[in-house]
Amino acid sequence: MILDCYQCSSCHFEDMEPSTRIDPATISPPQTRASFNNVLVVFVCVERYDGREELEQVATELGSLITMLGKRPIVLCPNVHLSIDKAPEKQAVSLIGELDKLLKERGQEVHRLSFGYHKRYGLECNGNVGSVVGRRFYGSEHKQFLRLMTRLGICPPESLPSDMPSWAHVLMQRQLKVLGNRRETYEAAKMMLQEQLDATGQGELWTCMLFEGERQPMDDYLSQLHTILHEYPDVRVHRAMNLSVPGFSNAARHLFRRFPEAIESGRLRMYNSRVSDIEFLLSRSAVLLAFPQRPRKAESHAGEISFGIYCKDDDFAKNLIQWYGAFLVDSKFGWIRTESDLDAAISELEEEAFEQGQEEG
Template identity: 80%
Template sequence: MIIDSYQCSSCYFEDKKPSNRIDSSTISPPQPRAEFENVLVMFVCIERYDGREEVDQAAEEFGALVDMLGERPLILCPNVHLSVDKAPEKLAVLLIGQLEEKLAERGYQVHRLSFGYHKRYGLECNGNVGSVVGRRFYGSEHKQFLRLMTRLGVCPPDALPKDMPVWAEVLMQRQLKVLGSRRETYNAAKKMCEDQLDATGQGELWTCMLFEGERQPMDDYLSQLYTIIEEYPDVRVHRAMNLSVPGFSNAARHLFRKYPEAIESGRLRIYNSKVSDIEFMLSREAVLLAFPQIPRKQGSHAGEISFGIYCKDADFAKNLIQWYSSFLVDPEVGWIRTESDLNAVISELEEEMFEEERE
């Protein structure tokens, strides 16, 4: 659950039109234009796998916030756009209702705005300490990991924590290591590259745009990758690149021209990727997920890395590798084997982007 709150001296909300992208049975009756003074506005997004635990956490946290700022009416405004892992509409309506009840039980005056509408609104914030506060409530560690597994496509959207595959229990065993900086994440990536040089006869590396959005240490990483291609013929490299971005499409063309023999033999395999908010490296023994500081819109690279998640576990890596083609690689394109095929894919992507801009 994500909540963005704003202490407002005044605000207004007005329903414009109902959404045509959600379950129509969950759309509430339209509300007239509402104006408020001296309130705390809370934009609420219910995420997949949220439940009573997250509702209780949110009520506790924002009850404390109201106590700090002084008692005032609370405005609950549904806002599905705060997360890419939004819950089904029926669950969202249910939990927002439960949050309203929890806050009302604490003695707060709560106004819940309509669900399922595009809204026009205006806020005048006080600007004092605590006037703008954002919080995210994850619930249990099982839920956190299940959300990640669903995002990767490993678990179906309707999975429950008990449905997680046995190998995913690696989270509970504390084998996942959070890398708190770009430097730590880069060092893990470099170590994974170096390990391939020792994996005689079975080296294999799957990457997705890792660090290509960086000015540094891009050169070091790419030189290490070039070393693998040029000096270790027993190591196969799978390279997924967002070919809708000119910098990456040019880099792909460069690889086809620089390493034609590696391309033809299949030692270097190029794919298109639609991923824009996560970067990835896999080997037979380890997994590295790298996350950007600010996720970019579709069609651009993730940008500056702020943290990573690393796990050295063969079973874990084996299962994620099985999902490489379904999550990181564009299945409509698949393995691009010739430069002419590459140019055709790039041209098609450029045409799609042009049509989207026209619309």
């Protein structure tokens, strides 16, 4: 719930036309021009998922404002334009009515303005401390996170906190571990590789650009990855690299020539990726995101790894693996199975880069 508050020496409001973009059943009866003196004007926007908790917080905050400013009436004016997460009209009308009632129960004088009209109004503010105050009340952490999930399109607007996917609870419960430097990030990567070697049954790893952009790669990390390809036939490795960058296309050719049997059997699966400024290592039970120290420069990788984020959670990893296939892997080329397919992909990407350079030039 959002409040936009003004301490006014005088103000007036007049309904003009009803809105044509909301449910007509929620539009209030029209009000004639109303003028007020020495009041607190509160524009209020009810947001999706607001409820009793937010009402209590708003009533308490307005009580504190009145105490600071001195006793005066409150003019309550609905304004749905304060938030892109605005609630459906029926919910908004109901909660504004409850807020009106709650404030009056707490001894406040309240003038509630109509809902659903374009208004002509004027405000004259005192220009002292407290003349303009903005507040937003998010409610519980679950509601805050659900609002984000809704905005990203992961959850439909009518979802409740209990409807969020199980992997989202990992983020809400702060199970992510921040790795504060390059060394810790490498150690997490090596640990994830070792877990695949120690696991019973078939292991599987998904990588994207992982540490390939380092100016001085950690040989022990890359050696361990190569050891998996040489000596552990039950571990499958997915490797996505930005083949439009010459250094990475050469590295991909090297992998095809060094591990032909792994390529042919599908234990090493190569992909192109358009991503070049973040790095991933995924397993079925853990996620590592590695972030660069410097902003990405044209035609190059971002630079040495600065820090990482690590999470060990099966559900979270499962969903990011799906994201890997849908977002990190370039669907235009898909799984590159042969060296001739690799050469064709690299040639096409080089041609695209050349044409883009010509257009920019």
